[in-house]
Amino acid sequence: MAEQKKVRHILSLSGGKDSAALAIYMRDRVPEMEYIFSDTQKELPETYEYLDRIASYLGKEVVRLNADIGFDHWYEMYGGMIPSNHRRWCTRALKLKPFEQYCGDQEVVNYVGLRAEENRGGYISHKSNITAVYPFKEDGLVLRDIEEILRTSGVGMPPYTQWGRTRSGCYFCFYQQKIEWVRLKETHPDLYDKAKAYEKPYEKTGNFFTWSQGESLSELEQPARMEHIKREHVIRIERQKSRNENVTLAKVFADAESAQEPDDDDEQGCLVCQL
């Protein structure tokens, strides 16, 4: 009789709430699950702490991919060109490829933390041996269920949400909103300065690329500009609140953040880093 092929079950943690909740949700349903984290080496310090907390709840190691090679290696390979949603080499090099290499040619079930109310597609592997599954969608779990899973497990929400950041991923991620840059500047001024240091003329063309659309981080950190961004944000939140009287506060903030997405013609890139 032919030997049955072993199927591996893999869940990729991003440091965000949805993949964390999914790991908790699946822990006892799929005991053989392998948990991984593709480390860009540019995550917030809080994210590394959060991953330790999740690993301790799971009672299993979270395997770190890119253990030796992080963002700066690829940044040099790309001639010092910072990524953007139109030049998104980082997701491919730092998230997708390491994941596919880790899977190899074996049959893999890839667990993705998209929620039931979400319509966006995931930036997932199209290799024929990898099959994506969406347990939250299949079981009809929405944002409040995810919050509940995190609360009752004791793992909690990602720590960066305490200072108003909504996304996991690199501290300099170009998907970050203006208000999140302001909060980064106020909470981690050292990381803001490190992000700023990447903004310099691209060596091949002399073009000056910025992380945030339409302005450099040196411009964005000017006190008057930061105050303006904060005021605009409060107005947006108030407007959103009056439209959403029956939803959770977290949803109000999430909606307000997505409402100001600047040029989000391809949000798939952030899914793999930020679910």
Ligand code: SF4
């Ligand atoms: S978090 Fe942002 S900058 Fe980092 S790899 Fe993902 S898309 Fe690129």
